[in-house]
Amino acid sequence: MRKNVWRIDGRDANAVKGHVVWAPAKSIWNTAMFVLAITFAPSHFSWGAFALFLALSYVTLLLGHSLGMHRRLIHKTYDCPKSVERFLVWLGVLVGMAGPFGILRIHDVRDWAQREPQCHDFFAHRRGLWLDAFWQLHCTFRFSSPPRFVIEPQFAQDPWYRFMEATWPLHQLMLGTIFYLIGGLDWVVWGVFVRVAVGVTSHWVVTYFAHNPGPGHWTVPGAAVQASNLPGWGFLTHGECWHNNHHAFPESARMGIGPGELDPGWLILRALEKMGLAKNLGVPRAEDMRDDLEGARSTVTMRPSATQAA
Helix, strand or coil: CCCCCCCEECCCCCCCCEEEEECHHHHHHHHHHHHHHHHHCHHHCCHHHHHHHHHHHHHHHHHHHHHHHHHHHHCCCCECCHHHHHHHHHHHHHCCCCCHHHHHHHHHHHHHHHHCCCCCHHHHCCCCHHHHHHHHHHEEEEECCCCEECCCHHHHCCHHHHHHHHHCCHHHHHHHHHHHHHHCHHHHHHHHHHHHHHHHHHHHHHHHHHCCCCECCEECCCCCCCCCECCCCCCCCCCCCEHHHHHHCCCCCCCCCCCCCCCHHHHHHHHHHHCCCCECCCCCCCHHHCCCCEECCCECCCCCCHHHHC
């Protein structure tokens, strides 16, 4: 059975105490993409550029972020040749959110905080849509007592991942140059500016609603945040909408585990398995190994704000 991967040492750390601070590089990057997209998209629309936006957005978010970054790099829910792993993670870099180490840190610190008995509203997404959007897209959290975060050597010492981490924004420049040579400025605007702005925003939207009260099958006892499933959004979210399932079974490469829970990421992994490009696909642990879960609930109840209580 696969075990979940933990890179966080939370001893002597506190998931509540601290404050949200502006993150200049993150904010400037996201703001620039939004401003460029809004400014130039209307005047540089073409059906070819729009098709490029749709196709590349779906491919990079599905193969890159969901399969490469999330299910492989973060949770190691399946095995694959190193070349396949690096290619998928590179597609994840093209989404334009962060480099591989940045994604690891953002995810693992948030996941650790959410599994603590209490956590700050920054990690629990409790403070309302617009404030949470500002926090997540323009800020970071400064802990009073931070957890220790350590990336395993197989990634931290890998020259490819070190290069990806150091150069991740520049890959949009590379793409933009290729798009300009093929389709002109229309392709640059829609293939880079609009795609990155929409991709980053859509990732935050799914994160926000998947960690707020909603349907779910499982409860993780003692965790400050109980994730929700988002029925009907399987295709658009690449299977990431089944987040209640994912919190219960982080070892599983399959997120849509119930009837009618469409999981495109799992379908792609099964296809890669048949081609010999993926193996040891993780599945939910057996019934007799779920003592850490409480099952069969219909909705997640509203959580009190630990930050406000503190």
